[in-house]
Each structure stands twice: as C-alpha cells, then as structure tokens.
Amino acid sequence: MTAFCFRDRRLSKGFTLVELMIAMLLGAFFLNGVLHIFSAAKQSYRTQENLARLQENGRLALDFISQDVRMAGYWGCSKSAPETDHFDKKNFFYQFTKEDSNKKKLGKALEGFEAITPVSAGLSTSVENWAPKLNPIDEDFDITSPDNLLEGSDVLTIRKVNPQGFLITSIDLKSKSLQVNANANELASAGITKPTPANDGVAVVAVSADCASAQAFQITNVLSTGVIEYKDIASKAGSALIAARPGNKAIPALTTYKGGTVHLVNTASYYVATKNNEKLLYRKTNTDVAEELVDGVEQMQILYGVDSDFKPAVGNYSAPNYYVTANKVEVGExxxxxxxxxxxKLLLATADNVAAHRLPYIFNADLSDLTETIPPDKEDKKIRRVFTATIAIRNRLAQPIATQ
Incomplete structure (x- = not known):
C-alpha cells in the first residue's frame, strides 16, 4: 500500500506575481539612477576635457603670437633695420628696410590690418574689408586661396630675422660670395637654401662685424662647403629663376662684413581663417604655405600701444601713451x-557642443566700455572664453639712462 505525504501549503517558497513586479520596478529604478550617474559623469568629463583643451589652445595661441611680437624688429646685433636692400622685387614679405622710394612703405617691423567689417562667419576675398587695405598682400599671400581670411578678424604681421646667425669668415668680392662657419646641411636646417625654379628665393640680412650696418639681399646659390653666393638675378619673365623671388637688382657691397653674421629673413603673418567649417589661427611665414596653428580660434582683435613721445633720431623709447587700432596708427607724425x-585679444570656442543650451557671449573687440552680447547660431551650444595678452616689443623697451 502506497503512503502519500501531504505538505502544508503555508510552507511553500517563492514569489508571487505582485512581489516580482515590485522587485522589477525597484531594480529598474536603481538601474536608471546608475545610468544617470554614469551619463552625468560622462558629460562632466566631456565638458572638462573640452574646457581643458580650450584653455590649452588659448595659452598656446597667445604663446605663438607673443614669441614673434617680442622679437619684432630684431636685426641681429644691429640696432636698426637694414639701411639697404638689393631686392629686384618689393613685395609684402620683404618690406623691412628703412625706406623705399616713397619714403614710407619699408621699415615696418610690425604692421597690422584692422578688420572694419562686422563680425560674421563669412569669408572675405576683398582687401576693402581691412584698414589699411591688404594691398601689400600680393600673389605670395593670396587671400582668395582656400584658406580665406575671416571677416571681422584682424591681421598681424611681424618682420625680423631669425636669432640663429652664421659667422662670415671670408668674402670673395670677385665671385660675389661669402664663406660662413657652417656647411650646406647646417644652413639648410636653418632655412638657408639655394633657389630653384620650383620654389622662391631665400632672403637674408647680413650684419657687419661692428653691428653698425646691415644689408638685405637674396642668396643665389649655396655650395656644400658653406659658401653663399649673392649674384644679381632679376626676377622677371625669361629668367631661369623666375620663381626665385624677390631677386637681386644689384650686388650688395659687403666689403667690410667679414666677422659679421648672416641671418634668414623671417616675416610672419597671423590671421584667422575657416577650413571645413572650423575656424583656426594661421601663421604664414615668408612665402611658405600657411600653417594651421590652433583650432577653435574664432576671432582675433589687436590694439597697438603707441609711444607718442618717441623720436626716431633720438631712439628714446618709453612706455605706450595709449592704445589704438591698426587703422589709427599712421596719423600725423x-x-x-x-x-x-x-x-x-582672442575668442576661442570648445570643439564640441557641451553646454545644455545656447550661451550668448560678449566679445568686446576694442576693449572700450561698450559691450555687445552676441547670440550663437541655433544649433551652437559651445562654450567660449576670451584670452587677452599685452606684449612688449623687446627691441623697443625703454633703456636705462646712463649716468655720468
């Protein structure tokens, strides 16, 4: 006979449907909380990363500009710009000798162009949008190129020579050449190379041993032994070196330059342009292809500190009396x-839309008391910051007065 064992239902284990639903609801609630925490942490990290890059880009952009501005007007040990240049062609990049036939265009160690159009996202191909006009910018600095200048943003040009100089050990007036204390490879690493029809010529400044004079000219050849030739070559149609601008219209007289130095001319122009719908800070050095320096730079506005008491004949630089825009520098004397x-003054934006909503911003271009709140585009949720730096030109700092 089989015996059956009946168990009390009160001893049954498990969950009822209601209990299971409550457990699932609580689990979903806690999971949602965890997801929100992770999402907030991710967004916070993304925001902090963008702000860190923004700060880094701002400091980097100012550092690039500051290094060149401080060295504006540096001509080796010479205290003034080259007295003579022998260039066949005067163009924007080589306008740094004391004066030209018009007595005014050359000798600008520093030169700015004030944007006179409203701030916009548009590109410009017109020289009329800047004052002074961008007329000096010729085929070597084509503002109609793919990397167009940005309307409403200033342009800054600095002219100087590279600090690295090469000692002139001997001069051969008959062969129109000079020997320096370096070979061709060492000269090439400093940018001093012979011209070819495929590239532009290399302009240099030679400074006399006593630092009393300097001359600018284009080199025409560099030998492996470090001999630099400087024959007269006109950059005109039919010349084998037509691409080798600027060319020499005359042969420099370097009779007393033994013991002096040779430096590469370095003209750097800074401007903001747009590429692939992104705004970047560019630097164009001499006639080389412009470099993309820093991304996220949306505007560049510049003021110039004027020492109105300075007298060229005396050379008594002091401190700036006031700041003006580029179009107000050449006024009167x-x-x-x-x-x-x-x-x-630079306006930078984050790379990504990290703000919860659109953030209107203030960019006071002329540093006056007038401010304007600028609303961003509808889909623009970027964070913006303004970076400002005042940079002294080292070669124009006030010198201590010698006591008797």
Whole structure:
C-alpha cells in the first residue's frame, strides 16, 4: 500500500506575481539612477576635457603670437633695420628696410590690418574689408586661396630675422660670395637654401662685424662647403629663376662684413581663417604655405600701444601713451615706429557642443566700455572664453639712462 505525504501549503517558497513586479520596478529604478550617474559623469568629463583643451589652445595661441611680437624688429646685433636692400622685387614679405622710394612703405617691423567689417562667419576675398587695405598682400599671400581670411578678424604681421646667425669668415668680392662657419646641411636646417625654379628665393640680412650696418639681399646659390653666393638675378619673365623671388637688382657691397653674421629673413603673418567649417589661427611665414596653428580660434582683435613721445633720431623709447587700432596708427607724425607693445585679444570656442543650451557671449573687440552680447547660431551650444595678452616689443623697451 502506497503512503502519500501531504505538505502544508503555508510552507511553500517563492514569489508571487505582485512581489516580482515590485522587485522589477525597484531594480529598474536603481538601474536608471546608475545610468544617470554614469551619463552625468560622462558629460562632466566631456565638458572638462573640452574646457581643458580650450584653455590649452588659448595659452598656446597667445604663446605663438607673443614669441614673434617680442622679437619684432630684431636685426641681429644691429640696432636698426637694414639701411639697404638689393631686392629686384618689393613685395609684402620683404618690406623691412628703412625706406623705399616713397619714403614710407619699408621699415615696418610690425604692421597690422584692422578688420572694419562686422563680425560674421563669412569669408572675405576683398582687401576693402581691412584698414589699411591688404594691398601689400600680393600673389605670395593670396587671400582668395582656400584658406580665406575671416571677416571681422584682424591681421598681424611681424618682420625680423631669425636669432640663429652664421659667422662670415671670408668674402670673395670677385665671385660675389661669402664663406660662413657652417656647411650646406647646417644652413639648410636653418632655412638657408639655394633657389630653384620650383620654389622662391631665400632672403637674408647680413650684419657687419661692428653691428653698425646691415644689408638685405637674396642668396643665389649655396655650395656644400658653406659658401653663399649673392649674384644679381632679376626676377622677371625669361629668367631661369623666375620663381626665385624677390631677386637681386644689384650686388650688395659687403666689403667690410667679414666677422659679421648672416641671418634668414623671417616675416610672419597671423590671421584667422575657416577650413571645413572650423575656424583656426594661421601663421604664414615668408612665402611658405600657411600653417594651421590652433583650432577653435574664432576671432582675433589687436590694439597697438603707441609711444607718442618717441623720436626716431633720438631712439628714446618709453612706455605706450595709449592704445589704438591698426587703422589709427599712421596719423600725423605717428607711425609704426612708435608702436612699443601689442594687445592681443582672442575668442576661442570648445570643439564640441557641451553646454545644455545656447550661451550668448560678449566679445568686446576694442576693449572700450561698450559691450555687445552676441547670440550663437541655433544649433551652437559651445562654450567660449576670451584670452587677452599685452606684449612688449623687446627691441623697443625703454633703456636705462646712463649716468655720468
């Protein structure tokens, strides 16, 4: 006979449907909380990363500009710009000798162009949008190229020579050449190379041993032994070196330059342009292809500190009396020789849309008391910051007065 064992139902284990639903609801609630925490942490990290890059880009951009501005007007040990240039062609990049036939265009160690159009996202191909006009910018600095200048943003140009100089050990007036204390490879690493029909010529400044004079010219050849030739080559149609601008219209007289130095001419122009719908800070050095320096730079506005008491004949640089825009520098007897400092103001934006909503921003271009709140585009949720630096031109700092 089989015996059956009946168990009390009160001893049954498990969950009822209601209990299971409550457990699932609580689990979903806690899971949602965890997801929100992770999402907030991710967004916070993304925001902090963008802000860190923004700060880094701002400091980097100001550092690039500051290094060149401080060295504006540096001509080796010479205290003034080259007295003579022998260039066949005067173009924007080689306008740094004391004067030209018009007595005003050359000798600008520093030169700015004030944007006179409203701030916009548009590109410009017109020289009329800047004052002074961008007329000096010729085929070597084509503003109609793919990397167009940005309307409403200033342009800054600095002219100087590279600090690295090569000692002139001997001069051969008959062969129109000079020997320096370096070979061709060492010269090439400093940018001093012979011209070819495929590239532009290399302009240099030779400084005399006593630092009393300097001359600018284009080299025409570099030998492996470090001999630099400087024959007269006109950059004109039919020349084998037509691409080798600027060319020499005359042969420099370097009779007394043994023991002096040779430096590469370095003209750097800074501007903001757009590429692939992104705004970037560019630097164009001489006639080389412009470099993309820093991304996220949306505007550059510049003021120039003018020492109105400066007298060229005396060379008594002091401190700036006031700051003006580029189109107000050459007024009356004031010119670019009176500029002793530069105030740069940059507007930078994060790479990504990290804000919860659109953030209107204020960019006071002329640093006056007038401010304007600028609303971003509808889909623009970027965070913006303004970076400002006032930079002194080292070669124009006030010198201590010698006591008797």
């Amino acid at each position: 004031i010119n670019w020789d009176n500029v002793v400092s530069v105030r740069v």
